[in-house]
Amino acid sequence: MNLNRVIFYTALLLIFFIIFFGISDIDIKIQNYFYNFNTNSWILDRNLEPWHTIFYSGAKKALISFGAILLLILIIFWRDKKLQEYKKGLIIVILSAIIVPLSIGFLKKTTNMPCPKNEIHYGGKMPRTSVWQKYKEPYNKMPHIACWPAGHASGGFALLSLYFLFKSKRKRRVAIIVALIVGWAMGLYKMLIGDHFLSHTVITMLIAWLLILIIAKAVLRRDFV
Numbered sequence: 001m002n003l004n005r006v007i008f009y010t011a012l013l014l015i016f017f018i019i020f021f022g023i024s025d026i027d028i029k030i031q032n033y034f035y036n037f038n039t040n041s042w043i044l045d046r047n048l049e050p051w052h053t054i055f056y057s058g059a060k061k062a063l064i065s066f067g068a069i070l071l072l073i074l075i076i077f078w079r080d081k082k083l084q085e086y087k088k089g090l091i092i093v094i095l096s097a098i099i100v101p102l103s104i105g106f107l108k109k110t111t112n113m114p115c116p117k118n119e120i121h122y123g124g125k126m127p128r129t130s131v132w133q134k135y136k137e138p139y140n141k142m143p144h145i146a147c148w149p150a151g152h153a154s155g156g157f158a159l160l161s162l163y164f165l166f167k168s169k170r171k172r173r174v175a176i177i178v179a180l181i182v183g184w185a186m187g188l189y190k191m192l193i194g195d196h197f198l199s200h201t202v203i204t205m206l207i208a209w210l211l212i213l214i215i216a217k218a219v220l221r222r223d224f225v
Helices: 004-025 027-034 051-075 083-110 151-164 169-192 198-220
Strands: none
Touching: 004 027, 004 051, 004 198, 027 169, 027 198, 051 151, 051 169, 083 151, 083 198, 151 169, 151 198, 169 198
């Protein structure tokens, strides 16, 4: 993989989709399928089990546990000869598991973008807006909202870093597929309960992959003893 080239094209794709979703109404068209305008409710209740445990609390705990286990393995077997082949890959995965969610969380706190449930169209109080726009009176005085990009799915998409842990093309393919399934399952759940638009998850996926590529570029060029 030519990391510089992939980083460049991923960044371009990210910019394209930020603009595309900002000027189109595709988010609304898709999100309308998940909202019952007769009952003013989302098709999936956020507290409904077992979905809440599987796709929210359980998924978060599983990802945190997975990262912690990999970190322990790296620390305990740091000088083990058998680990040397996978050391850089483990470092990339662990750093991604930390940096991707933290970066997405930081963006969420600064962008002040509404969730679907916050928008007037779905019974909320906020107007439709794009990430580069500022709220006008009286909306600019309302409480800050942290909904863009999708923070919950970021942990799932951080698993895309597993691509750099494996050596064979087959295992790398499987790693990418599993990461996409996990990330999109978490993202779709949040769409069904009115917490995120499609664009939020797409943008999170692209940011996650871009950060992972940058982390990989930094790690692969160094020697670890």
